[in-house]
Amino acid sequence: MGLRFIFMLTRNDRTVDDAQQQLRTALDLGVRHIGFKDIGLPLAQLKALNLAIKAGGATSYLEVVSLDRESEIASARAAVEIGVDVLLGGRRVDDVLPVLAGTAIEYCPFPGRIVGHPSVLEGTIEEIVASATFLASREGVHGLDLLAYRSREDVPALMRAVCSAVSKPVYIAGSIDNAERIEAVKEAGAAGFTIGTAALDGRYAGAAPDVPGQLGAIIRDVAALNNHLSSLHKKSLKHSFAELTDIRSPRISGRINGMQIKLAKLEGDLAWSFDKAGDKLFFVHKGRLCVRFRDRQEIVEEGEFIVVPRGVEHYPAALDDCCEVMLLEPAGPRLRGPPG
Numbered sequence: 001m002g003l004r005f006i007f008m009l010t011r012n013d014r015t016v017d018d019a020q021q022q023l024r025t026a027l028d029l030g031v032r033h034i035g036f037k038d039i040g041l042p043l044a045q046l047k048a049l050n051l052a053i054k055a056g057g058a059t060s061y062l063e064v065v066s067l068d069r070e071s072e073i074a075s076a077r078a079a080v081e082i083g084v085d086v087l088l089g090g091r092r093v094d095d096v097l098p099v100l101a102g103t104a105i106e107y108c109p110f111p112g113r114i115v116g117h118p119s120v121l122e123g124t125i126e127e128i129v130a131s132a133t134f135l136a137s138r139e140g141v142h143g144l145d146l147l148a149y150r151s152r153e154d155v156p157a158l159m160r161a162v163c164s165a166v167s168k169p170v171y172i173a174g175s176i177d178n179a180e181r182i183e184a185v186k187e188a189g190a191a192g193f194t195i196g197t198a199a200l201d202g203r204y205a206g207a208a209p210d211v212p213g214q215l216g217a218i219i220r221d222v223a224a225l226n227n228h229l230s231s232l233h234k235k236s237l238k239h240s241f242a243e244l245t246d247i248r249s250p251r252i253s254g255r256i257n258g259m260q261i262k263l264a265k266l267e268g269d270l271a272w273s274f275d276k277a278g279d280k281l282f283f284v285h286k287g288r289l290c291v292r293f294r295d296r297q298e299i300v301e302e303g304e305f306i307v308v309p310r311g312v313e314h315y316p317a318a319l320d321d322c323c324e325v326m327l328l329e330p331a332g333p334r335l336r337g338p339p340g
Contacts, residue, residue, distance in 0.1 A: 002226030003185065004192025005218055006033040006061055006171065009049070011197045013065045013118045015040030019049050022200065022211060027056035029215050035061030035088065035194065038075045043082070050082045063145070063173075063194070064090035065119060072096065079105060088145040088171065088194075089119075097140045106142040108171060111135055111162065114147065121147040121174070125158050129165045136166035143169035143191065149181065150174035159188035178205040179221040186225045237285050241265065241324045250327055262327040266318040274313045278330040281307050282316065287323035291316050 007026050009019040015036040016022065026034055034053050036046065046062075053060040062084040066072040072092050076099040079087045086106045090096055093109055100107055111132035113122040121128070128151070135141055144166065148159050150173075163170050169191035176182060177198035185193045195204070195218060202209030207217030223229050235253065240263055244251055248270070250262035266289070282289060283305035291298045291306055292315040299319070300306050308314050316325075 003222055004033055005222045006035050006192055006194040007031045008194050008196030009036045011200050013037055016200060020052060023052055025211050026215060027058065029212065029219060031215060032058045034058045035063055037063050037065055038078050039065060043078060047082050050084055060084045061086045061088050063088040065117065069095060073099060076100060093135060093138055093141065107140060108143040108145045109135055109141060111144050111146060119147055119150060121151040125153050125161050128158060129161050132162045133165050136168045143171060145171050145173055147174045148172050149176055156184045156188060159185065159190060163189035177203045182221055183225060241285060255331060258331055259328055260331045264325050264327060266323045266325055269317040272313055272315045274311050276311065278310050279307055281305055281328040283326040285324040285326055287318060287320040289316060289323050289325060290319050
């Protein structure tokens with residue numbers, strides 16, 4: 001699984017008033033992990049927000065910011081009532097787990113000591129790792145929500161230490177506002193990270209200040225780290241065939257899923273043969289191609305294609321002076337046979 005970007009519809013640990021509008025922007029850009037806090041909007045609006053997130057095909061997250069026991073229990077109950085997919089944050093595992101029992105909600109509490117609002121992570125790396133190890137050992141805890149960038153410790157070292165100490169997913173939160181920090185999250189071995197205020201306030205470095213520009217840059221940077229960017233560009237068949245001078249000598253122009261895309265200029269008859277390796281497709285870009293089989297012949301006109309199944313004898317012939325054909329066939333050595 002690649003690094004997961006969770007867009008939080010929050011500013012300074014509160015769900016923003018225009019969360020529905022920002023949600024539409026995020027969904028249009030393809031964000032598929034979206035969260036909010038349990039404060040900032042009334043429960044009814046949070047329910048509607050959660051429904052909209054799921055209707056958009058995204059996973060929903062509620063992050064708890066409660067500091068006292070009763071508030072945290074109330075937040076866990078709200079998560080159940082709202083129906084979120086993942087509950088992030090909180091510290092009182094013994095109080096929250098009974099509330100979540102019997103639900104499908106995944107629970108990722110905060111390791112370490114969380115104080116203040118907005119929340120700050122206190123404690124040494126050793127103390128935070130000890131807390132993380134204990135929490136991850138609990139049945140019903142699916143992962144951890146680490147406020148790494150709100151710690152006074154060496155943040156990369158803290159993330160590496162926690163991710164190395166536990167086998168469950170670790171999500172990094174707090175003040176991530178540039179590609180370098182996201183890369184550090186990835187290198188530490190974390191499963192994902194959250195960004196809220198930075199994107200909503202236009203603080204993500206190197207991106208346009210509006211929310212679409214901010215989210216687009218974050219998505220691009222995450223895709224690059226996950227090796228999900230394509231280095232391939234479109235090709236013109238017209239120009240590719242114009243560069244092809246050899247007759248009857250196919251040139252490999254591309255590859256896809258173990259298949260080779262070949263371009264060939266054909267003149268006259270070829271010969272009876274069959275391919276042992278797999279099926280083959282002939283697409284006629286220019287001219288006309290006659291493909292003879294033992295029981296019939298097919299005239300393939302410009303813009304048409306024909307598939308020749310593996311092992312079937314066939315006899316291609318160009319009907320015009322020169323026929324431009326694109327072939328799609330298995331990569332590797334040609335396993336051809338003469339007529340039997």
